[in-house]
Amino acid sequence: MTGPVAGPRHPKIEVGVDAELARALLREQHPDLADLPLHHRVHGWDNVTWRLGEELALRFPVRELSAPLIEREQVWLGHLASLLPVPVPVPVRRGTPSGAAPYPWPWSVVPWLPGTMLASVPVEERRACADTLAETLAALHVPAPPDAPVNPFRGVPPATRDDVVAARLTADLPHADVLRAAWADALAAPARTAAPVWVHGDPHPANLLAHDGRLSGLLDFGDLCSGDPASDLATAWMSFDAVGRARFVARTQELRAHDDATWRRARGWAAAMVPTLLAHPDEYPLLAAVGRHTAAQLAAA
Structure with a gap:
């Protein structure tokens, strides 16, 4: 799975998610995934995606306006996937806001789709x-x-x-x-x-x-x-x-x-x-x- 672009950040990003923060959230909420390699960070308009190992990815909202969009995927995408003839990144785990990491919004673990x-x-x-x-x-x-x-x-x-x-x-x-x-x-x-x-x-x-x-x-x-x-x-x-x-x-x-x-x-x-x-x-x-x-x-x- 790839997103719109890798590299420079969107100028409206409010919270950046670097490897240290991503791994801290994994250790806190999904410790069994925390030691997988983090690589291939991709910045989109509303989210940043980190590839996690070979088969997964982490999807983080980077501004308050986009946080409800992640929740929308978590609620509906599993149902819609059964209708579609091509794979879609149905969240396999959910992340929550964290005061310890810190990170303010919901986030998702999704499959990495090749292509x-x-x-x-x-x-x-x-x-x-x-x-x-x-x-x-x-x-x-x-x-x-x-x-x-x-x-x-x-x-x-x-x-x-x-x-x-x-x-x-x-x-x-x-x-x-x-x-x-x-x-x-x-x-x-x-x-x-x-x-x-x-x-x-x-x-x-x-x-x-x-x-x-x-x-x-x-x-x-x-x-x-x-x-x-x-x-x-x-x-x-x-x-x-x-x-x-x-x-x-x-x-x-x-x-x-x-x-x-x-x-x-x-x-x-x-x-x-x-x-x-x-x-x-x-x-x-x-x-x-x-x-x-x-x-x-x-x-x-």
């Missing part, structure tokens, strides 16, 4: 993953229970995010006119009226794993919620070129038959993600590359 981030795979080679990704998201996009989490940032009508997104779609972005037009079209598209479904929330190509030409894992369910699947379908532009996207869309339509309005909203969500992906290019160059790719794909479509 290469799709964002690191040449775009032409990603095409082989298009069918499997379509099948995985279609399997996830089933009606969610009434107590499923909600997310004000994902799975919602585009209009609820217009004030934020419109302000971010500035002229200095690549293909800015195209991005603004895509978002405007998403706003104009009819709203979803069907029952809310499970939504991953962040299936960009740095949260997808590939192995031997197939999707081999789906990571980071912190944004999991119920709502409109259009925000997930934005990965069609984020992950693929025109050939791969056509395969992804065709297989998705075979399985879920979304209306045209859903795809218009999906395209708008792809545009909305570009400024976020480009926000910290020095700290997260791979995500910035995803942002530039997404803008170029929207301009070419």
